[in-house]
Amino acid sequence: MSRYEVQRPRRARVALPEAAAAALVALAALALVWQAFMRVGVTVDGARRTVTVGMAVADLLASGLSEARPGDLVALDGTVLLPGGGGRPLAEVDGAPAPPGHRLRGGERVRLIDGADVTERVISAERPIPIPVSVTGTGPLVRLASTGAVGVEAVRLGELSGQVVASETLQPAVPMTVVRVTPPPTGGKLVALTFDDGPWPESTERILDILAKEKVPATFFVVGKRVAKQPGLVRRMVREGHLVANHTEDHRVLTLADRNTVRRQIRQGANSIKAVTGKWPRWFRPPGGYLDPVVLDEARKANERLVLWSVDPQDWRRPRWKKLAAQVIEETEPGGVVLLHDGGGDRTATVKALLRIVPRLKRKGYRFVTLDELEAAERRAAAGEG
């Protein structure tokens, strides 16, 4: 290479390509602008449409030029979990499948097909089988004969819906056995009157008046939040020799509640009573008599004894008072627990019936006791002292 060649001025040599490059850039820009504004005709789902040349097939949906919709995310039973959560719509251009990014040049026939539904995943899991409760007997006192055991099952279920498609028991649950005991007759014919759902204005007072006049004790299963409203009535119960017992804080059906709620309902109910009487109640009756292992367990942990009933005339249905009285008098047996209500609604029939029930049962030789006394009599009988 000669010195001249090295020293040849470069400007003249590069001037031409730079101009050409600038021209090319300008042309390209022009082409882009041209393309951006150039409109072409296509057929979308059978309708003539005008689109910008180079538009992607997927953009037909975003621009509202096609009514095809995405599929849904569905549960195993077909119910929609998430609308539009399934597959994207599929495109066909001139009869052949096309990807969403396929660009249109004009003249094509485009068909967009609704996206397919996507079904949730199926997963495998092991889960506990709850303990069933087996209740035997019809007596009022509730004894736990065996606690039972949780079982295990293998299930195939929908990941999102929890719908079970198949299950297999790996270990069966063992039922909890509850025995309803009738205290045996000892030292005479005993009967315990119980009144639920109070304290209640008017009716609780009238029932206390009757019990005072007849000089018979009873057990009142009070609702905690009502105790706070009428503490005077609850103090009167204690003063006049009645037993105050727990019927939860706000009369929830406990078998429909989770364990924490069951625990709170039992303990708050007991606390509301203790706040007024100074004593933690010994007896607990679940609203409606609904029992399951959680209710039994939480009552036991709260140091509460469970009791149901042996005579239930369903006075809350407001039968005629004569019919109500006759049923209680007829069905009462020694060691019985009679379920009546002083609260929860109009108790006129219950009050009237009580005026007949007490003297008639006395005449039949019954002695009225609280649940504490009934239980003590049963213990003495069991120990052979009866």
Ligand code: NI
């Ligand atoms: Ni109740």
